[in-house]
Structures are given as C-alpha cells and as structure tokens.
Amino acid sequence: MENDKKLDKNLSPDMFKRTKVDITEAEKMSVESLSFWQDAFRRLLGNKGAVVSLVIIALLIIMAIVGPIKPINRTNYDDSVFRYDSSPVVLGKDGKVLKKEEIFFLPPRIPGLEKLGFFDGTAKAKVSSYDLIVGDIPRNSKFNDLRKPQNKGKLVEELGIPYHPFDINVTNIYEKDGELLMDYKVNQSGEEKTTKYVDMISEYSLYQPGSFKFIDTSVDEFGANTLTVKKNYYKMQGVEHLYFWFGTDKSPFDNWTRLWIGVRVSLLIALVATLIDFSIGITYGTIAGFYAGTWIDNVMMRFTEVLGSIPFIVFLFIMISIKPLVNAFVQSIVLAFGTGRALMYIAIVFFAIFTINQLVKLYRKQISKKELVAHYKNPVITFAVLGVIQAIVTYYLKSRDMLNANMATTEVISFLIIVFAMSLTGWIGVTRIVRAQIIKLRDLEFVLAARTLGADNSRIMKKHLFPNIIGQLVVLATFKIPSAIFTEAFLTFIGLGLPIPMASLGVLVFRGYEAMQVQPSMLFIPAFVMSILMLAINLLANGLRDALDPRMR
Amino acid sequence: MLKYTLERIALLVLTMFLIITLNFFLLRLDGTTPFENPKISPAAKEMMMKKYGLDKPMVVQYARYLGDLLKGDLGKSINFKNQSVSKLILSKLPHTIRVGLPALVFGVLLGMLLGALAAIYRGGLIDNMATIFAIIFVTIPSFVLAALFQHYLAAEWSIFPYLYSPPDMSRGVTYWDSMYSSIMPALAIGLGIVSSVMRFMRSELVEVLNSDYILLARAKGLSKPKVIIRHAIRNAMIPVMTIIGPMTLYVIYGSLVIERFFGVPGLSQLMLKAIEKHDYFLTLGVNIFYSFMFIVIVLIIDLLYGVVDPRIRLSGGSK
Numbered sequence: 045m046e047n048d049k050k051l052d053k054n055l056s057p058d059m060f061k062r063t064k065v066d067i068t069e070a071e072k073m074s075v076e077s078l079s080f081w082q083d084a085f086r087r088l089l090g091n092k093g094a095v096v097s098l099v100i101i102a103l104l105i106i107m108a109i110v111g112p113i114k115p116i117n118r119t120n121y122d123d124s125v126f127r128y129d130s131s132p133v134v135l136g137k138d139g140k141v142l143k144k145e146e147i148f149f150l151p152p153r154i155p156g157l158e159k160l161g162f163f164d165g166t167a168k169a170k171v172s173s174y175d176l177i178v179g180d181i182p183r184n185s186k187f188n189d190l191r192k193p194q195n196k197g198k199l200v201e202e203l204g205i206p207y208h209p210f211d212i213n214v215t216n217i218y219e220k221d222g223e224l225l226m227d228y229k230v231n232q233s234g235e236e237k238t239t240k241y242v243d244m245i246s247e248y249s250l251y252q253p254g255s256f257k258f259i260d261t262s263v264d265e266f267g268a269n270t271l272t273v274k275k276n277y278y279k280m281q282g283v284e285h286l287y288f289w290f291g292t293d294k295s296p297f298d299n300w301t302r303l304w305i306g307v308r309v310s311l312l313i314a315l316v317a318t319l320i321d322f323s324i325g326i327t328y329g330t331i332a333g334f335y336a337g338t339w340i341d342n343v344m345m346r347f348t349e350v351l352g353s354i355p356f357i358v359f360l361f362i363m364i365s366i367k368p369l370v371n372a373f374v375q376s377i378v379l380a381f382g383t384g385r386a387l388m389y390i391a392i393v394f395f396a397i398f399t400i401n402q403l404v405k406l407y408r409k410q411i412s413k414k415e416l417v418a419h420y421k422n423p424v425i426t427f428a429v430l431g432v433i434q435a436i437v438t439y440y441l442k443s444r445d446m447l448n449a450n451m452a453t454t455e456v457i458s459f460l461i462i463v464f465a466m467s468l469t470g471w472i473g474v475t476r477i478v479r480a481q482i483i484k485l486r487d488l489e490f491v492l493a494a495r496t497l498g499a500d501n502s503r504i505m506k507k508h509l510f511p512n513i514i515g516q517l518v519v520l521a522t523f524k525i526p527s528a529i530f531t532e533a534f535l536t537f538i539g540l541g542l543p544i545p546m547a548s549l550g551v552l553v554f555r556g557y558e559a560m561q562v563q564p565s566m567l568f569i570p571a572f573v574m575s576i577l578m579l580a581i582n583l584l585a586n587g588l589r590d591a592l593d594p595r596m597r
Numbered sequence: 598m599l600k601y602t603l604e605r606i607a608l609l610v611l612t613m614f615l616i617i618t619l620n621f622f623l624l625r626l627d628g629t630t631p632f633e634n635p636k637i638s639p640a641a642k643e644m645m646m647k648k649y650g651l652d653k654p655m656v657v658q659y660a661r662y663l664g665d666l667l668k669g670d671l672g673k674s675i676n677f678k679n680q681s682v683s684k685l686i687l688s689k690l691p692h693t694i695r696v697g698l699p700a701l702v703f704g705v706l707l708g709m710l711l712g713a714l715a716a717i718y719r720g721g722l723i724d725n726m727a728t729i730f731a732i733i734f735v736t737i738p739s740f741v742l743a744a745l746f747q748h749y750l751a752a753e754w755s756i757f758p759y760l761y762s763p764p765d766m767s768r769g770v771t772y773w774d775s776m777y778s779s780i781m782p783a784l785a786i787g788l789g790i791v792s793s794v795m796r797f798m799r800s801e802l803v804e805v806l807n808s809d810y811i812l813l814a815r816a817k818g819l820s821k822p823k824v825i826i827r828h829a830i831r832n833a834m835i836p837v838m839t840i841i842g843p844m845t846l847y848v849i850y851g852s853l854v855i856e857r858f859f860g861v862p863g864l865s866q867l868m869l870k871a872i873e874k875h876d877y878f879l880t881l882g883v884n885i886f887y888s889f890m891f892i893v894i895v896l897i898i899d900l901l902y903g904v905v906d907p908r909i910r911l912s913g914g915s916k
Contacts, residue, residue: 353612354619355891357850358884362623365872365880369626530738537740537854539869557744557858564748571741579736 094587325474333482712798
C-alpha cells in the first residue's frame with residue numbers, strides 16, 4: 045500500500061499520452077503464428093539428443109553421398125570409380141600396377157593419425173615360428189617333399205638356416221646397436237643362444253626385418269611356439285606409400301569406399317521398405333478403419349490376422365527355398381516397369397476407372413458436363429496421362445530396338461528381393477495402428493461436419509482423417525527405419541542378403557565377422573557405424589514423438 | 598472366457614491349416630526335386646520319387662500329407678538317412694532350448710529387476726546407468742554382440758569356449774561343460790531382451806508409483822518396501838507380461854543367427870541345411886513346427902492376460 049502511494053506521488057497525468065484505440069488490433073497475434081510442423085520443428089530443436097542425432101544422421105548421409113566419390117589412388121582398371129563388381133587398381137612404388145593377389149587384408153591407415161599410434165597400418169597377430177623362420181616356401185615337387193616332418197634336416201640345409209623352427213623356442217626378438225637380434229632356446233640341448241635375426245630366417249620368410257615388432261611369445265602344451273607380433277602389413281605387402289583409410293578386404297576392395305556404399309544401400313533399402321510398408325499399410329488401414337464394424341473391415345482384418353500369424357521367418361524360409369523362382373518373378377516385374385509396359389497398364393486402368401466413375405455421375409446428374417471436364421485436372425489423371433505418354437515413348441523406343449531388354453540387373457533384383465521379403469509382413473503393423481487411429485477419429489465432429497457439407501468417403505479419408513494421423517505416422521516410420529536396417533543385416537546372415545561384391549551394412553558386418561580373427565577392424569568399423577546410425581535414428585524418433593505429441597506442448 | 602478360448606483355438610486350427618496348405622504348395626512352386634544331382638540316374642530318380650510319393654499328383658500328395666499329419670507324422674527326411682522329420686526336430690530342439698530359454702529367463706528377470714530399480718530410484722545414478730545400458734544394448738545388434746564376445750571373451754581372454762558344445766559323454770563333455778559353453782550365445786541374445794524389458798518395466802512402474810492408490814497405501818501406514826513389493830510391482834507386472842510374447846519371438850529370430858555363430862546344432866541349422874539340400878519334407882516340417890510354436894505362444898499369452906488381469910477385455914481378439 046505504501047509503495048502504491050509513493051508511486052502515485054511520482055506519477056503525474058502529463059506523463060501519459062492517450063493513444064488511439066483500434067479494436068481490430070485486439071484480434072492481432074503479437075507472435076508470428078506457427079503451423080503444426082513449424083512448432084514441432086522448434087520443439088525438436090529444443091531436444092539436445094534429437095539435435096545431435098540429426099547432425100550425426102546428416103553427416104552419415106553426406107558421407108554416404110560423397111564418401112565413395114573420390115577414392116584416393118583407387119580408380120578401376122577401366123578408369124571408372126568404385127563399382128561393386130570391380131576391384132581398384134593398386135599402383136606399386138614404381139608406378140606399375142600390382143597384382144590383385146598380392147594385396148589382401150590391409151589394416152586401416154590414415155595419414156596424420158598414424159603418427160599417434162593408431163590407424164597406422166599395423167595389427168597384432170599371432171604367428172607360428174614356422175611362418176616366421178621358414179616362411180611361405182613355393183609349392184613345387186622339390187619343396188613338397190621337404191615339407192614332410194621326416195625331411196626336417198634337408199629342409200634346413202636347402203634353406204640355409206641354422207635350425208628348423210621345431211627345434212628351437214624363440215624367446216625374444218629385439219634391436220641392439222642398430223641390429224635385429226633373436227634370443228632362442230635350443231630344445232634338445234637346452235642352451236640359450238643369441239643370433240642375428242637375418243641369419244635365422246630363410247629368404248621365403250614373410251617377416252623380414254622392419255616389417256614387424258615383437259610383443260610376446262608362448263609355448264603351448266604340445267610344444268608349439270607361437271609369437272605375438274605387431275605386423276606392418278603395408279610394408280610386408282610392399283605398398284608402404286599407400287593409405288587405405290579403413291583398410292582392405294581380401295579381394296582387395298577398399299573398405300572406406302565399401303563402408304559408405306554400404307551405408308547408402310542400407311539406408312536406401314530401409315527407406316524403400318518403409319515406404320512400401322506405409323503406402324500399403326496406410327491405404328489398407330484407412331479403408332478398414334473407415335468401414336470398421338462392417339463386413340469389409342471384418343474380411344480385411346481377418347486377412348491380416350491370418351497373414352500376421354505366420355511367422356516372418358517361415359516366409360523367409362519359403363523364399364530362400366524357391367529363390368530362383370522369386371528371382372524370376374522380381375525380374376519380370378522390373379522388366380515390365382523398365383520397358384514401361386506395367387506403367388502403361390496401370391495408367392489405362394486408372395483412366396478407365398476414373399472415366400467410368402465420372403460417366404456414372406454424369407448419368408445420375410450428380411455433376412454437369414462442365415464439372416466433368418474440370419475433374420480431369422486431377423493429379424491422378426495427370427499421372428495417368430504422363431504414364432501413357434511414357435509408355436508410348438518406351439514402346440516407340442523398344443519397337444526400334446533402342447531399349448535393351450536386359451535392363452534388370454542382378455543388383456536391382458537382389459535389392460528388390462530384400463525389400464520384398466521385408467515388406468511381406470511389415471505392413472501389417474502399420475495397418476493395425478492406422479486402423480485404430482481412424483476408428484478413434486471417424487466419429488468426431490469434424491468428420492460429421494465434412495459429411496454434412498457434402499464430402500464423399502474418399503474425400504473424408506484423404507483430406508480429413510489422414511492429415512490427423514500423419515504426425516504419428518512420421519514417428520512410426522522413423523522408428524521403422526533402424527529396425528529395417530537391422531532386418532537387412534539379419535537377412536544377410538541367414539543367406540538372403542545381397543550377393544557378395546555388393547555392399548550393405550549387413551553384408552559388411554557379415555564379411556567382417558568372417559575375417560574377424562585376421563582383421564578385427566573389418567568387423568568393428570561397420571558394426572560401429574551401424575550401431576551409431578541405429579542409435580541416432582532411434583533418438584531422433586524419440587525426439588519427434590515428443591515434438592509431434594500435442595499433449596507434450 | 599471359455600467361449601473366447603474355444604474361438605481362439607478354432608482360429609488356430611484354421612490358421613494352421615492355411616499355413617500348411619500355403620507351405621505345401623509354395624515350396625513346390627519352383628518345380629525342382631531333391632534329386633537334381635547329375636549323379637542320380639533317371640531310373641533311380643524315378644524310383645526315389647516313387648518311394649517318397651512324389652510321383653503322384655499334387656492333390657493326392659497333399660491329401661496324404663494332411664492325413665499323415667493328423668496322425669502326428671511329419672513325413673521322412675530325404676537327406677538325413679531317411680529319418681522321420683519329427684524325430685529330427687525333437688533331436689535338435691533341446692539345443693535351441695538350452696540356448697534360448699536361459700536367454701529369455703535371464704533377460705526378463707534381470708530386465709524387470711533393473712527396470713524396477715530404475716523406477717524406484719528415478720533420476721538417480723542407477724536410473725541413469727540403466728538408461729545408458731538400455732540404449733547401448735538396444736542399438737547394438739545381437740550378432741555384433743556375439744562377434745564381440747567371441748573375439749574378446751573367447752579368442753583374446755579365453756574365458757569361455759569359442760563354440761557351443763553339446764553334452765556328449767563319449768567326448769568328455771559333461772552337462773555342465775555344455776551349460777558353460779551356452780553362456781555366451783545366451784548372453785548375446787539375452788542382453789537385448791534385458792534392455793527392452795527394462796525400459797518397459799521402468800515406464801510402467803513409474804506410472805504406477807505416481808498413482809493415487811500408492812499414496813493411499815503409504816497413508817495407511819505401510820512401509821515403502823512393502824508398498825513397492827505388494828502394490829506397485831504387482832500391478833506393473835501385468836503390462837510387462839505383454840512383452841514376454843514378443844521377446845520369445847525375438848529369441849527365436851535371434852537364435853537363427855546366433856546358432857550359426859556359435860555352431861549350435863539347433864533348429865535353425867537343421868532348417869538351413871534342409872533348404873540347402875532341397876530336403877522338401879524337412880523344410881515343410883520345420884516351417885510347420887515354427888509356425889505352430891509361434892501361434893501357440895501368442896495364444897497362450899493372450900489367454901494369460903485374461904487370467905491375470907480381468908480388466909483386459911478379450912472380446913473380438915483385437916490388440
């Protein structure tokens with residue numbers, strides 16, 4: 045109260061000025077109005093996890109696009125950049141092309157980082173002392189005979205080394221005064237000796253001085269001597285001037301290129317599969333939900349129930365068993381679309397249905413002739429017309445034999461088979477959710493209002509019901525993508541994956557698993573990228589769910 | 598309830614019939630026989646076809662197969678020394694169960710425990726740790742986990758054997774050795790289950806703990822542990838039960854890959870071999886067995902909801 049009085053004293057009427065009152069201003073929003081999506085996006089940006097995942101996903105997508113474009117020093121024999129079915133040319137120090145067989149399983153090596161001690165082209169490996177000392181002797185009649193255990197002495201003589209590896213146990217290999225020395229114990233006499241390393245090994249030894257670093261040695265219960273060494277694969281294979289950032293596999297394909305191609309293919313498979321699932325699921329679910337309670341819904345839902353009760357893997361087993369047939373089926377579809385024939389049929393059917401529908405309406409006097417013409421501006425019709433045009437063009441090209449009938453390549457077919465396998469039962473879940481949502485919505489007042497205003501069923505479905513569930517569908521789709529990536533990998537593991545030279549994250553992880561004991565990075569890098577990608581998309585989906593949920597506002 | 602049960606069982610029979618029919622005809626679509634080896638002469642092939650009844654028209658074969666099936670006979674394998682398919686399945690099943698069941702039990706129990714702890718100490722250290730744990734194991738696929746385990750636990754540190762070994766007294770593998778070797782595959786499948794169950798349990802329990810009847814129970818004078826055990830966890834368990842069904846399926850799917858990794862001579866190995874060799878009756882038999890298992894599990898869980906929680910209305914069978 046006291047404060048108020050004080051204020052009163054300080055304030056005098058001449059400090060205020062009366063402004064003009066404009067009633068229309070009262071209705072004006074002082075803040076810019078936000079659409080549903082703008083608001084959702086703003087709230088998404090407030091979620092730290094979602095923003096970070098958005099950035100990671102964006103980075104991975106950018107890498108998937110630009111990563112394989114310019115492989116360093118790795119153009120193919122025919123001057124093209126990476127393709128699935130070709131391996132890169134590797135140039136030796138003297139500029140000559142190296143043979144494919146000479147390079148395999150190179151570990152990651154990145155310039156700059158190699159000085160810090162990782163990604164330096166070396167990897168720990170367990171080596172038998174036989175490999176170390178005798179090495180890879182040629183496979184000819186002379187040496188084949190010498191390889192036999194009873195010819196140990198002769199082999200030693202032939203190779204010019206002092207001991208057979210089975211007669212000694214290596215205890216240490218170290219550098220002293222600029223020379224590489226080897227400590228060993230002679231098994232029979234038990235005496236311990238030190239000799240220059242070069243004198244101990246044959247010319248065929250894979251472990252020439254400088255190509256490895258000794259770490260540890262062990263002798264197992266059977267007396268076999270195993271050494272743990274850090275191999276420098278680049279030096280051993282004579283490609284010290286090269287940098288394969290993520291190494292190579294045994295072919296040798298460049299793992300860096302393959303990784304990003306893999307991300308690209310995996311994302312593409314996931315997107316296409318999700319798209320198919322959702323287009324079928326939404327259409328089916330909307331119709332079923334709209335007619336819920338009638339026989340249409342009953343039949344439709346019984347069908348999904350029966351289909352859904354058959355486990356996914358049983359379908360897979362059937363598909364794998366009759367793989368040639370599935371191949372042929374998908375190929376025929378691809379060919380039909382490739383030559384434009386399928387599109388033409390679809391266009392004609394669309395056109396016919398629409399025309400009949402319009403003519404019926406005209407006959408019943410629901411529309412005038414003028415309206416009939418106006419209706420043909422419908423986008424569906426545009427599509428149909430475009431389809432017809434395309435079909436005519438393709439037909440023209442084909443009749444002049446300008447279109448190769450063998451358009452459907454193996455890559456496209458195997459890609460489609462995976463998508464096909466995933467979508468076979470994938471749409472059922474979407475259908476269930478869409479149906480439940482539509483049932484919830486269809487009795488609400490705005491649908492009644494639309495109906496009162498004369499909207500027909502298809503218009504209500506398209507313009508009123510569907511936009512109301514789109515937010516939820518976006519979230520559902522985002523959650524679906526990581527599971528699709530996972531499923532793709534799963535398919536690879538049980539033998540329905542892409543054929544070998546192609547790459548997807550699943551294929552890479554599988555190949556990496558096979559090579560795990562030789563070169564662990566081949567498993568870890570794609571597995572890491574796959575996990576990060578799945579984690580990021582999951583977190584983004586979580587963020588989207590919160591952002592799109594009106595209750596969370 | 599009885600009516601509903603009978604209805605569901607009738608639907609089960611109908612679905613099984615459809616699955617059998619679908620499988621029977623789809624698997625034959627490509628027209629190849631199991632005897633496509635160039636070494637097999639046409640006469641021998643004809644004889645073999647006759648022996649397995651493959652020479653008769655499809656419809657006759659189908660009728661005969663259905664008849665045999667009613668007697669519990671799944672036919673005879675072509676590649677596995679003429680053994681009956683049901684016997685083969687039963688001989689492989691224990692290995693799948695020995696890996697899958699511990700994974701499921703371990704996953705669900707540990708998941709519930711961790712979830713309950715996370716919910717009770719919400720916002721605390723345990724909760725944060727559990728959340729991070731869940732995120733990690735939901736995103737790392739089970740086969741990557743399996744590979745990591747094999748690389749580190751088996752190859753590098755040799756804590757566990759690299760491969761699963763079935764119990765075999767003649768080779769000196771005792772039952773316990775076999776159990777020990779099944780730990781790694783079970784873990785690889787189970788950790789994913791732990792995190793899924795945990796997340797679910799946590800969110801359910803948090804919701805229950807915030808409800809009024811918990812407040813009432815506290816106001817009545819019950820101690821906090823008593824309230825949590827008697828009232829909260831019991832009520833949170835009911836929705837958690839719903840996740841056991843999907844998790845069982847997760848185990849079945851997961852075991853497909855994991856069995857291959859660890860060399861478990863289980864059902865999926867049998868299946869992959871059958872497909873590879875075009876062993877028609879074996880493929881059919883295992884497919885039918887898988888479907889049957891799947892449908893029965895879903896049915897049992899649906900019926901159990903009704904028993905556990907009478908509030909859940911089962912009319913219509915919609916989910």
